[in-house]
Amino acid sequence: MKNNVLKGIAAAPGISIATAYRYEKEVENIIDESIDNVEEALNNLDESIQKSKKELKKIFDLAVTKMGEKRAGIFEAQMMILEDPVLLDNIKERIKKERRAPIFIVDDEFSKYQKILAQSQETYLKERGHDIDDIKNRIIRNLKKKKWK
DSSP states (O other), rough: OOOOOOOOOOSSSOOSSSOOOOOOOOOOOOOOOSSHHHHHHHHHHHHHHHHHHHHHHHHHHHHHHHHHHHHHHHHHHHHTTTTOOOHHHHHHHHHHHBBEEEHHHHHHHHHHHHHHHOOSSSSSHHHHHHHHHHHHHHHHHHHHTOOOO
């Protein structure tokens, strides 16, 4: 039997001896495509955001039950980002003006925020970049109408 030592950020205090599972995020392939039907693209975006909110609400409710409201707060914060009028308006305006696929615009807009947070001197803000990535990937997956694996 081979022993591996994995280092990372603990999700909970204490020691546990058990089978470890390594999570690898699926990287979505983003293609910059032009669109003909702006209205359909905006409707698809709205549907994917609504679906993303619904998913996060379910996760939040479960997390509150299992971990308490304070620790589940991150999911509430992610839901608030999905309601940010400045971010959503920027995305919608770019889709209208540039006539590009919502997947590309969502990826580009959220990536701007990720870069800003990554450059921060504050560790907390750098870590929030991962939350932005999670939200971005959730919306993109819903735009592609993909299911969680």
